[in-house]
Amino acid sequence: MTDQLQQPIRTGVVSASGARADARTALAAGRDYLLSLQHPDGWWKGELETNVTMDVEDLLLRQFLGIRTATETEQAARWIRSQQRPDGTWANFYGGPGDLSTTVEAYTALKLAGDDVDAEHMAVARDWILACGGLEATRVFTRIWLALFGEWSWDELPAMPPELVLLPKWFPLNVSDWGCWARQTVVPLTVVCTLRPCRNLGIDVRELRTGRAAGQVRPQWSWKYGFHALDRVLHGYHRRPLKGLRKHAMLRAAEWIVARQEADGSWGGIQPPWVYSLLALHLLGYPLDHPVLRHGLAGLEGFLIREQTPAGPVRRLEACQSPVWDTVLGMQALRDAGVPADHLSLRRATDFLLTEEIRVKGDWSVRRPNLPPGGGWAFEFDNDGYPDIDDTAEALLALNRVEHPDREVVRGAIERGVRWLRGMQSRDGGWGAFDADNTRALARKLPFCDFGEVIDPPSADVTAHVVEALAALGHDDRVVRRGVKWLLDNQEKDGSWFGRWGANHVYGTGAVVPALVRAGLEPDHRALRRAVRWLERHQNADGGWGEDLRSYRDPKWIGRGDSTASQTGWALLALLAVGRHGTDAVQRGTQYLARTQRVDGGWDEPQFTGTGFPGDFYINYHLYRVIFPLTALGRYQRAGD
Numbered sequence: 001m002t003d004q005l006q007q008p009i010r011t012g013v014v015s016a017s018g019a020r021a022d023a024r025t026a027l028a029a030g031r032d033y034l035l036s037l038q039h040p041d042g043w044w045k046g047e048l049e050t051n052v053t054m055d056v057e058d059l060l061l062r063q064f065l066g067i068r069t070a071t072e073t074e075q076a077a078r079w080i081r082s083q084q085r086p087d088g089t090w091a092n093f094y095g096g097p098g099d100l101s102t103t104v105e106a107y108t109a110l111k112l113a114g115d116d117v118d119a120e121h122m123a124v125a126r127d128w129i130l131a132c133g134g135l136e137a138t139r140v141f142t143r144i145w146l147a148l149f150g151e152w153s154w155d156e157l158p159a160m161p162p163e164l165v166l167l168p169k170w171f172p173l174n175v176s177d178w179g180c181w182a183r184q185t186v187v188p189l190t191v192v193c194t195l196r197p198c199r200n201l202g203i204d205v206r207e208l209r210t211g212r213a214a215g216q217v218r219p220q221w222s223w224k225y226g227f228h229a230l231d232r233v234l235h236g237y238h239r240r241p242l243k244g245l246r247k248h249a250m251l252r253a254a255e256w257i258v259a260r261q262e263a264d265g266s267w268g269g270i271q272p273p274w275v276y277s278l279l280a281l282h283l284l285g286y287p288l289d290h291p292v293l294r295h296g297l298a299g300l301e302g303f304l305i306r307e308q309t310p311a312g313p314v315r316r317l318e319a320c321q322s323p324v325w326d327t328v329l330g331m332q333a334l335r336d337a338g339v340p341a342d343h344l345s346l347r348r349a350t351d352f353l354l355t356e357e358i359r360v361k362g363d364w365s366v367r368r369p370n371l372p373p374g375g376g377w378a379f380e381f382d383n384d385g386y387p388d389i390d391d392t393a394e395a396l397l398a399l400n401r402v403e404h405p406d407r408e409v410v411r412g413a414i415e416r417g418v419r420w421l422r423g424m425q426s427r428d429g430g431w432g433a434f435d436a437d438n439t440r441a442l443a444r445k446l447p448f449c450d451f452g453e454v455i456d457p458p459s460a461d462v463t464a465h466v467v468e469a470l471a472a473l474g475h476d477d478r479v480v481r482r483g484v485k486w487l488l489d490n491q492e493k494d495g496s497w498f499g500r501w502g503a504n505h506v507y508g509t510g511a512v513v514p515a516l517v518r519a520g521l522e523p524d525h526r527a528l529r530r531a532v533r534w535l536e537r538h539q540n541a542d543g544g545w546g547e548d549l550r551s552y553r554d555p556k557w558i559g560r561g562d563s564t565a566s567q568t569g570w571a572l573l574a575l576l577a578v579g580r581h582g583t584d585a586v587q588r589g590t591q592y593l594a595r596t597q598r599v600d601g602g603w604d605e606p607q608f609t610g611t612g613f614p615g616d617f618y619i620n621y622h623l624y625r626v627i628f629p630l631t632a633l634g635r636y637q638r639a640g641d
Contacts, residue, residue, distance in 0.1 A: 033601025265299020336634030375416025430458025495530030510570025569628030
């Protein structure tokens with residue numbers, strides 16, 4: 001995380017006459033800085049920072065498997081301690097409120113590491129946990145980890161039978177009804193929660209119990225009550241299952257899991273299905289030296305970040321990695337910054353992208369069986385089962401802006417990508433991130449699902465990126481027009497757009513406005529005028545824009561928060577798209593970026609501006625703070641030329 005350390009920034013009052021010159025200077029510095037971060041193999045990858053549950057659960061996984069070492073524990077614990085706040089809590093994003101489940105998990109890991117429960121940092125955390133309801137008030141996933149070590153009763157957890165994997169695709173709650181990240185997590189968890197293991201943790205955390213009963217559901221009809229009643233039935237079935245069916249389901253679940261392991265050893269390139277798949281297969285009898293488990297455990301090493309700090313070495317685990325996403329956005333930022341289309345850096349990036357195209361079918365084909373594979377890109381280095389629509393759209397925008405010696409190869413990749421994007425449009429005209437028509441909301445109502453989104457319906461930001469890509473490539477037909485209509489129909493009453501994968505309305509609005517302009521809407525269209533008014537009303541006094549992640553839960557935070565470089569870039573991209581480059585709002589926004597730039601050409605941004613699950617899980621993409629300011633400054637410069 002060395003790029004996040006405070007660096008000197010440009011200071012001084014900027015006159016109106018010097019604003020454009022300072023923007024030009026900032027643009028050149030940002031361009032050179034981004035170029036310096038490119039890997040020799042052509043890609044960019046910033047750290048994907050989340051919260052300490054990744055590190056806690058890594059230690060607990062290793063404890064469960066009997067492979068935890070003293071060095072790993074010491075280094076992870078040092079990192080976990082460094083993230084505790086003065087009130088004793090751990091949060092899910094920088095500056096956010098303390099999170100009970102995250103704090104419980106962190107406390108457990110530190111006790112496992114040998115921290116004295118009477119030490120001040122442990123005592124203050126424990127007091128806060130108890131005041132907030134203790135273990136009894138934690139989320140289901142936290143209690144599953146506790147149950148693995150006998151610190152919670154399996155009988156007090158929602159039942160998830162492995163027979164789920166046998167349900168046909170037309171049946172409610174079948175595997176394809178879940179979002180890709182959720183199905184990859186739920187299938188192995190059905191195995192874990194059915195086998196109900198209990199292994200020695202070496203400590204206990206009874207002191208975190210309040211003694212109060214977990215929340216009860218009132219006995220009146222509602223979807224929530226109905227699913228709790230179903231949960232009681234499933235618990236009964238767990239005690240007396242149909243043995244033949246249960247055995248078949250467990251075997252099928254194992255096959256399903258093994259078939260989806262990626263080349264890097266991961267599952268989906270993300271932490272939750274990865275660790276639960278390892279647990280499930282191990283419990284089903286796969287030894288640690290089995291090739292699948294050996295490869296899976298070895299792959300975690302590539303997601304670890306080790307660092308020397310004044311307190312000693314630390315290790316932390318990334319929840320995911322974003323090389324394709326960072327690369328396609330970085331390529332566009334460099335083009336906007338004036339880097340020639342045939343620049344060596346862009347050629348190398350193109351070579352990388354061409355090798356990352358996914359040419360095989362994945363789970364997306366369940367709902368699109370006749371759509372040929374090819375032309376899809378994933379977020380990660382290795383995630384061939386789940387190319388995503390957002391990355392593919394941005395990859396096409398990037399490839400369309402480069403000059404590469406193998407023009408026909410690039411053109412073929414673009415054509416396949418266009419075909420795949422068009423085929424992945426949902427029935428309502430929008431696009432989700434990984435699947436088409438993944439909109440059955442029934443799974444959200446299960447007692448098991450108290451953390452994170454579990455389905456993948458169309459969103460404004462993804463739909464906007466697809467519309468922009470198709471329009472940029474010359475498509476003006478029913479597919480694009482339906483996408484435009486979806487965006488217009490889903491504009492918020494205040495004029496903004498909701499941001500599913502970035503924080504939040506600033507991100508959504510910053511994505512939709514340029515897409516609608518590219519698709520042919522006039523800048524004075526009513527929807528665009530309303531969006532401009534919303535952005536200008538929410539500009540901060542320092543000239544920047546910011547939106548706190550609490551806006552996903554609390555409407556008072558919508559459009560409000562400390563200014564950040566990335567969010568200021570998003571707002572400027574929208575305003576510049578409608579020709580507002582000469583306005584006071586844009587001038588102040590570009591001055592903010594020039595004024596806060598570090599002398600090395602980067603920006604400091606400890607705030608999290610990426611979204612995994614709205615309301616629950618957030619991300620600090622370490623390259624957002626470079627890519628989006630650079631893109632905005634480049635377009636500002638071009639608009640004034």
